[in-house]
Amino acid sequence: MKNLILASTSTLHSQEYLEYLIPILKRHFLNCNKILFIPYARPGGVSHDDYTATAQKAFKKAGLEIKGIHEYDSPHEAVKNAEGIFTGGGNTFLLVQQLYRYDLLPVLKETLNNGTPYLGTSAGTNIAGLTIKTTNDMPIVYPPSFNALGLVPFNINPHYLDPDPNSTHKGETRETRIKEFHHHNTPPVVGLREGSWLEVKGKNIRLKGSLTARIFEANQEPFEVEPETLLNDIT
Structure with missing residues (x-):
């Protein structure tokens, strides 16, 4: 049974890394001691070691230990045997490139589908x-x-931003870009605002946090869903 937390961001304004999620993480990783961290997205080009140290500091507040996947001789076995997994934010293209490089997507998907607790932020x-x-x-x-x-x-669009009516910027909004996506693709997109996350328990996908999410479907007008809404039927 899938057991996932998919958060828009790791850090809210004026808060420390993962601070707003610490109570959630304590429950989510309740039966875990050591969490496997995948630092491949490397925000700002930070090293794997430095990124892991940042995650370690946050997870320590939840009573959990973190070890980076780059510290293992076999990344494949590290994923397969993980008690829990956290993939941090950064650059999504770099993250996916590295997952393909080490052939980790199949084993990661299998492991998470089998119920290993997972936290994702941003990328x-x-x-x-x-x-x-x-x-x-x-x-x-x-x-x-x-x-x-x-x-x-x-699909998910973390860090979803609404248009600012006071902005002098007249370029593309997030909504415009997602509509461009739907000119060429059909999958729905969940616009996930900062401080929100999706809780996936088995087949149930529920919006969590205090904000609504914006749902985009091909050839349809976008609409808002309230926190605690089940998103199972968005396909």
Whole structure:
């Protein structure tokens, strides 16, 4: 049974890394001692070691130990034997390139479908969708495919932003870009605002947090869903 938390972001304004999720993590990883961390997205080009240290500091507050996947001789076995897994944010294209490089997508998908608890933030949430075509990131590297884990039956747009009526910027909004996506693709997209997350328990996908999410479907007007809404029928 899938057991996932797919968060829009790791850090809210004026808070420390993962601070708003610490109470959630304590429950989510209740039966775990050591969490496998996948730091491949490397925000700002930070090293795997430094990124892991940041995650360790946060997870320590939840009474959990973190070890980076790059510290294992076999990344494949590390995923297969993990008690819990966390994939951090950064650049989604780089993350997926590295997952393909080490042939980790099949074993990661199998492991998570079998119930190993998972936390994704930002890029780590993007990879839970069908593809990474709705990420906000620059394509700084070229992965072999845009296909992702398909743990939920739609794409996700973390850090979703509403248009600012007071802004002098007249360029594309997030909504415009997602509509462009739907000119060429049919999967729905969940616009996930900061501080929100999806809780996946088996077949149930529930919006959590205090904000609504914006749902985009091909050839349909976008609409809002309230916290605690089940998103099972968005396919």
